[in-house]
Amino acid sequence: MRHFGVALVALIFPSLVSANDLDEAAKRGRDALLTRAFNPPVWSMFGYDSVWKYWQPALKEAPKEYDESLREHYGFHAAPYENGRLPMGLRESRGFFGKGITTDCMLCHAGSIMGKSYVGLGNASLDVHAFFEDFNRTLGTSGRLPFTFSNARGTSEAAGMAVYLLEHREPDLKLRFKKHDFGLRDDLCEDVPAWWLLKKKKTMYYTGTSHARSVRSIMQFMLVPGNGLAQFEKEEATFADIQAYLLSLEAPKYLFPIDKNLAETGQKIFNNTCARCHGTYGEKWTYPNKIIPIDEIGTDRNRFDGLSRSLGEFYNKSWFGQEKEYGPVSEPKGYQAPPLDGIWATAPYFHNGSVPTLAGVLNSKSRPKIFTRSFKTDEEAYDKVNIGWKVQILDNAPDQTLPAYERRKTYDTTQPGRSNQGHTFGDDLTDEQRRAVIEYLKTL
Ligand code: HEC
Ligand code: HEC
Secondary structure, three states: OHHHHHHHHHHHOHHHHHHHHOOHHHHHHHHHHHHOOOOOOOEOHHHHHHHHHHOOOOOOOOOOOHHHHHHHHHOOOOOOOOOOOOOOOEEEEEEOOEEEEEEOOHHHHEEEEOOEEEEOOOOOOOOHHHHHHHHHHOOOOOOOOOOOOOOOOOOEOHHHHHHHHHHOEOOOOOEOOOOOOOOOOOOOOEOOOOHHHHHHOOEEOOOOOEEOOOOHHHHHHHOOOOOOHHHHHHHHHHHHHHHHHHOOOOOOOOOOOOOHHHHHHHHHHHHHHOHHHHOEOOOOOEOOOOEEEHHHHOOOOHHHHOOOHHHHHHHHHOOOOOOOOOOOOOOOOEEEOOOOOOHHHOOOEOOOOOEOEHHHHHOHHHOOOEEEOOOOOOHHHEEOOOOEEOOEEOOOOOOOOOOHHHHOOEEEOOOOOOOOOOOOOOOOOOHHHHHHHHHHHHOO
16 A cells, blocks of 8 residues: 555656655755755855955956856856755854854765756866855955865865865864874865765775775764864764765666667677676666776876875774774775766766766777866756767867966866876777767666
8 A cells, every 4th residue: 555655656746756765864864964064154145245256357246147157157056955045065054153154065966967956966067176265265364275175177186175184183083283294185186976876885985995884984074173073973873864865866867868779789798898897787786896906997096096094094093983893994906996877977087087978988099188168067068979078179288377267177187186098998899889888878
């Protein structure tokens, strides 16, 4: 009877059912993630409304359609949940001195494609460096950040941020006067992995060095000065719920027609050439959870080399590493071959976002060297032939006299951390075979 009821609801309200099917922990996690702030307020609504004054080229007055212009300027996306005028990633927060604005996980972990916003899709449009700099300037500061948050729009130095935050803590999370030196770098360039992949993974992060069910690990972005051990301990159960929600997310389905016969041919090639690392798909999926040695995968090695041993040792001694069973991180051995569910929606590709389309992933010789794109996510911006983002190929690196905001719009694969080499597993296929594999990848 109950199942019949669910089926009936499914017919009428397809989107409601997934919500009904969420177990209690996942529901609590979704509510916490989408309604609560875990960091104290930093900026004001007045700052939000006046931040356009720092845009370049300078504007004479606030742009019309202000919220939309602001989203486009920084690469934010409209919130599909109640969030006032704020985009996904920003949120109203209450602190000691009253209300204000802070950031949340969706800053990086929510994106949009074909005009639709998704929690869990990595944000591939964001200029996170410009966002923090400009918003900090609304506080009357120089805006200069203590570390590089991004060198190329759509990517970030998120691991660098975690290093920076940990450098200022004792193992029991007390703030330190004199910071540790964990060898913070500014060239680890990271794309954001889709949250819906987590459920298949036993290990997580690009190097697979953390247990994929670690709760404390995903609380690292709470390490802002206003949060101490008490807040971390208080919110650990909430983050266990948030994790349950992340584990319930599903990849969105490809939105355009698929050539079924071609996809079937592609599936055979995929199963012969790719499945040993990326697994198989469909109802009885398999996922081998492999970490591929760095020399074998050959993609940019900065993220692999970039987190020091002293950082790992500190982490394992700290509150984070002391989480029962799941806490400690291991030494990196290579990059984890990710599951490819929803791969059509998660361009650009590789851990550093160096390849804008699947066609490029499958043919290393066709990868563009220096390129830019619109950073929009509508149908116009999407490349339905090569699958990924349409790019404009450039002859030269950006002119150093341009404002940094403009320079970050160019992805230059000759720069440290941004190499587009390696993963040559599709190179020996014929063009026709590659077409077929791409057609199959659309179905995942
Ligand atoms: C500044 C951008 C940013 C913010 C904010 C952020 N993340 Fe992430 N997140 C990333 C990046 C980049 C990675 C990949 C890191 C790596 O592997 O080095 C990642 C990885 C993860 C992963 C592992 C995914 C996988 O499959 O390996 C989880 C889970 C996660 N983040 C959860 C969260 C949660 C929960 C929050 C909020 C408390 C959060 N993140 C805030 C950028 C961010
Ligand atoms: C030996 C193992 C291995 C084989 C074989 C392999 N891959 Fe990969 N693949 C990886 C690893 C590891 C990565 C992550 C590399 C990185 O991010 O630097 C990856 C990344 C990818 C990505 C990008 C994922 C993302 O989210 O950015 C795609 C797409 C992909 N592979 C498709 C394929 C296809 C299609 C084949 C078969 C033609 C294939 N791979 C064969 C190991 C493999």
